[in-house]
Ligand code: IMP
């Protein structure tokens with residue numbers, strides 16, 4: 238039987254490290270948003286696992302909603318960004334914290350922020366588990382909360398996919414290049 242682990246070249250962030258990251262970011266967010274009207278906007282699908290962990294590490298009252306955007310299709314290079322599912326609540330006047338799995342080219346976040354800004358929230362900030370700064374195209378996109386800065390490698394697991402697979406790995410690993418070059 239095919240085991241996902243066989244397609245991983247090496248592990249970049251183990252479960253323990255991710256747990257620690259979520260704890261630390263959750264504590265910072267709880268402090269920074271103490272007197273604010275926070276709503277987490279989770280960007281599906283990649284961020285859903287991270288979001289669930291971050292959410293449980295926030296100790297202040299916190300709303301949450303989900304939107305889905307797509308930027309990749311089935312490859313490993315960015316394509317056009319489009320919205321697949323919109324938020325169900327009005328974010329006007331709220332302090333929006335966008336929770337993302339990974340900040341790569343920055344194009345998806347640039348798109349998402351423009352879209353949300355038009356709805357007049359009180360503030361918008363970004364929390365991303367991973368940051369791949371080497372590949373940034375949208376230079377103005379800077380994350381306010383970063384879990385881990387990583388090199389320019391294609392990673393999977395903990396919500397991140399390749400061709401809709403590997404999202405259920407509990408850690409983050411670098412995919413063997415032969416998996417996506419075949
Ligand atoms: P960006 O628009 O290039 O910043 O890419 C953002 C989205 O692309 C992320 O939310 C991911 O869904 C996907 N992505 C970027 N890099 C990777 C990766 O290394 N592995 C899996 N998905 C990725």
Ligand code: MG
Pocket residue numbers: 280281282283284337338339
């Ligand atoms: Mg994503």
